[in-house]
Amino acid sequence: MQNTDSVMDRLEKLVSRLEQFECRVTASAVATDIHASTGAPVGSGSDIVTAYDEILSRQVEHVVDTAKAVSDAVLEVSEALKRAFVEERRIVYAMAHCKKPSDNEMQALLAPVAREIDAVQAKASGRRTKEEMHLKLAAEAMGALSWVCCPPGAGAGAPPRHVEEAQQGALFYGNKILMEHRRTGPEHVAWVKAVQELFDALKAYAKEFHKSGPSWNAGGVPLAELGEAPAPPAAPPAAKAPAGRAPAAGAPDAVPAKPPAAKAPAAGPPDAAPAKPPAAKAPVLELRDRRRWVVENHDGDGGLVVEAGDPKQSVYVYGCRGCTLQVRGKVNAITVDKCERTGVVFESAVASCEAVNCRAVQLQVTGHCGTFAVDKCDGLRLFLSRESTGADIVTAKSSEVIIVAPGATDEDDMVEQPVPEQFVSRLEGGRLVTAPASHSAA
Template identity: 30%
Template structure:
């Protein structure tokens, strides 16, 4: 608190000195000092000290990738402070100018997004929580109703729409029709998207490492109530731009250039220009030119050797020669990579690229180890013993049979998988999965099942009669949202037999 008080005193002294008759610093210095002493900027400094520093201190205890992305998060918040100060000296720009103005902030968001992409690491949920939450800072682009397209332009300028995940695509496309939410609502919506991954961190490290729990709780407090209350107090209707300040416009290099004209030879150009009817003669000249020439003029004669039935290189059926098979096989192997089933550094079982193997087995494991299954197809893996966490990523027609899991079992980006829990599992997460058959034992009936973008999920549980078959329970994938008493009430869709 002493350092903050000293900074405020220095700002006040600098402002008083600027008002004295004997000193006239440049106008830019005056504007910067005045902006720094604004109540909204002072409150933003308090936000950085109270919440951002707390997240940074927790990340330093963890280190590694968590510390790296937290540094980017801190830089993004510091960049937004600089933009808030510039807003007071800048006129409200148009779409292209807004993109140029917010470029420093969008660069930080793009950096965080790149750190969370690629092959999953042990801190995948940390990286996704931080990168997803940073989109809340785009509240600064709110300029009123109907600015959804402007926000879409800002995001897609630095996140190519075909290189982002399905959830982000759906959010971007929805913006075209719904528009951007007001600043307070935007911050809350973005945190709800990030909270899915933040809760996974809390569940995984609840009884494992308090530093990770501290980081996850600090990250949540940064946005709710931190950033949300700050925006509510100072910018509920968006930033207040200057009416006489500088003007920001898009650079000329950013404007799209006209496509190159198709190449054409001089002979083709000459023939086309000579055959083109003269301007002013209308359609009568066109029909006159057509009727003056034979219908088949200009067509080439097709000889017998040019016909498809007589060409040896165009046989009319799909060839299945050995040469083609040998050429295509190495390409498939290069894409999938070599199969793996190994223990990495004594703490992580890696099962990758197993195709058509029905007897995969892990029987030498302990509660401190994790299992990561990636890129497998038409295979079955059995895990005997208790492990900390099991993740199934980008697998097709995969069967997983496990005994006990300490933290959670999760599937992501999978299709047509079968999972059987013979013991206990506190949490089962099904994310972006199409077709999942889940078998629970009596010991795992109290598990918490979380689904997101999941379809055709069926849960099989033991019935009360030991001799009866398992009872099948399909989990709903369609919901009805109704507005009642000031709130939205969500219920699953039910279908009647009539």
């Protein structure tokens, strides 16, 4: 009897093991079928794509919808913002399916996004129009899209922090729009709030899925083997609006009207050769004569690092666009010249930190720097450490310079203060006295 029971126990265990094996084989076959049909690696982070698609279908569409009631110029930059988000979806899709690409591959991925950002930046820096603040808000906010370049070693919260910094820069212009149109232009207020909600959603997305850096799939395929990203799912159809009226702005199911097809360029002379674009200069990052670090001509590189080993060394940054540079160690001086959408973070500078001929740049000191000089810059944010709050800040021929300093205690939020751009001068006792202009609220 005991032998019979023993045999039965062994048979039951054998059947159980066979059932488990069958389940594993079935699951493997199903996963293989999915991989074959979609091209996605098994276990890919599809959630990061689905969550991004939610932002595209809701917040991005809402920005475009609200822009229609403002003006053609605001609608144009809003559609450029949408195109940039759609192009960035290709990068998010690659993150879910691919290993981290090389720097050259990453630059190629970023190129379409950068083109849209550059186009809006060019409009924002062009001739003054009644939508000037709207264009500058969009240009500043779109800098948040470079969160995908944050290096893994940038510290916890780097992507959401990057989005928040760009959002805060855009808020400077948003507040100006709200002050001007709060009572007379509700459509302007709605658009500003829609942009704010969009980047709130992007910040929350980055915090949930990319808190410590862009989340590439370590077990994924090389980028070169990835097929074309599928189009994002279509937004739910909107209820048909009455003739001559668009769906109500802000409706979650509203679908923006299809933009008009681009007109074909006029045909030129048959023998005219297309103009050749200027040759791109080679990027440089090197120490010259053991005294001067030179960082030049980088585009879209979020991981530039200078390892300074001597406080007598200086750093010269020239012609960089969409980059982030970290200077480690104490240096003598730092100069940032003719850069756009570039951030420089440094520990300490013995003499000074200077920015000249720059647009939409950020400087941050984590240690001590006694003097900052800003000359011919448009849109500069200077983040001071508590150790550097007593620094001299000299500005000339510059606009939209914002100083961000620590609060009264370490627990308090950072405090933003714009550098005055308008001044009032008067003769007092034969002496010319100049003071910042003050504007009293109406």
